[in-house]
Amino acid sequence: MKLGVIGLPNVGKSTLFNAITKAGAESANYPFCTIEPNVGIVDVPDERLDVLAKIYNTKKITPAAVEFVDIAGLVKGASLGEGLGNKFLSHIREVDALVHVVRCFENANITHVEGSVDPKRDIEIINLELVLADLESVNKRIDKAIKQARGNDKNAIVELELLQQIKPVLENGYPARSIKLPTDKKLIVDGFFLLTTKPVIYVANIAESDINKPSHENKHVQTVLDYAKTESAECLALSCKIEEELIGLEPDERQMFKDELGLSSSGLERLIVSSYKLLGLMSFLTAGEKEVRAWTIERGTKAPQAAGKIHTDFERGFIKADIVKYNELVSLGSYAAAKEKGKVSIVGKEYVMQEGDIVLFKFNV
Known part of the structure; x- marks a missing residue:
């Protein structure tokens, strides 16, 4: 499973990436700090593996893994190449789902590329750029499909019908994933490699002082939650900075810090649970003296x-x-x-x- 971490510059993407992968991706207070995507492989936390290892007296434990890709901050005009946008958009095509980090904290010392904290605006900037990029792809595909359909190419005729169904949705500013399609048609659309067919997890990046607060007590978090509901997307709130601090601690200290903060699980654990749910994934296990291992499959x-x-x-x-x-x-x-x-x-x-x-x-x- 490959997850792409996206969002506007300076919203906490690279900080989150550092926390969940220990990869040390550069994090700085200026736009386009991340140019080439940083990639990190993360073990999926699974307490069952340690239990089975003791039962089988196992020599080796191999958890399932998630690949995170830290994609550089997108800006207005990314679909037209602004901020090296086209290059960044190409990285998004390669992932299974998107982790869209949205800034939900105020801090005068951290520059916001749009000048203020406004989660709905920020989400819509990113989503519009993805929609515009897809609209360009769809128009090119329609031109090609029309030519092939004239020769009675049955596959081209089916593709053309689907593309003509998708185009007005994109023109109205909605993602292609908002169209409900039967499985056979969805498989065809998946072959178009559109950005807005990717399922999304919205991550509301909050301040430490807002940890464990109900969403209605933070208007920014509530905004993200409400937006996610309109897309039937997954949504969770976490502090990217706290997650980064947690990962730098020894296991015992980490647990103490989590207890102090009232966190029952880390942001990484919750993010992976949300990812599995979003993509309809599950794990089966193999166990023996040589190895205990988790394998990821679709439900x-x-x-x-x-x-x-x-x-x-x-x-x-x-x-x-x-x-x-x-x-x-x-x-x-x-x-x-x-x-x-x-x-x-x-x-x-x-x-x-x-x-x-x-x-x-x-x-x-």
């Missing part, structure tokens, strides 16, 4: 396709899978005990994987 994935995440041979030669639920294995203390109690199920090709399944795939190639 609704069947057993053979899940096996293919491990190796293409597993999917090609899939025979069956032995599955035990995580909670039942932990409750009984061992795989052998789970098997003895009849808690290990043998499933076939039509089995739909469930969150927390511990799996042993059987295959033959």
Whole structure:
């Protein structure tokens, strides 16, 4: 899973990126500090892996991973190349979802590129630039599809119909993701690589003093929350600066600091939970003496396709899978005990994987 961190300059994008990846991306008080996108791979926090490692006496733990891409601050005119906008927009095309950081704190010492804190305006600046970039792409595709459709190219005819459905939505300033399409048509639109089809998580970057305050007590946060609801997008509030401070502490100190702040989980953990929810993802587990590992798949994935995440041979030669639920294995203390109690199920090709399944795939190639 690849997430692109976007937003106007100086809203806290690189600070958040530093916090969640420990990558040390440069963070400074001037626009376009980030030119080339910084990339960091983050382990997905999963307490189940440590529990299984003790049960299996495992030598190696491999969590699932999320790739974060820190994309430089966009400005008005980015779709026309302002602020190296075209280059930045091309980086967005490569990610699965967008983490849109919005400034929701006042600080006279930190320059705002638009001169004041106004979350709705800031969101709309970014979204408009993405819409305009997509409109240009759609117009080019329509010209090409019209020529191909004249030759009775069936695929071109279908594409043209979809493009002509998307164009007026973009012209009215709305993202392409606001169009509800059946799965088969959505797959075709995904092939257009439009920026505004990307699902979004809005991150309201708040001051430390606003941590744990209800959203209605911070008008800026409430604005972001209300905007996210209009798009059925995910939204969470966190302090990017506090997250950066947390990540620099030792685990014990980090927990103490979280307790002092009244935080039950870090911003990273909440961001990953939101990302999984947004993209319809889940994890299944494999466990043994050599390794305990989490694998990320889409909800609704069947057993053979899940096996293919491990190796293409597993999917090609899939025979069956032995599955035990995580909670039942932990409750009984061992795989052998789970098997003895009849808690290990043998499933076939039509089995739909469930969150927390511990799996042993059987295959033959």
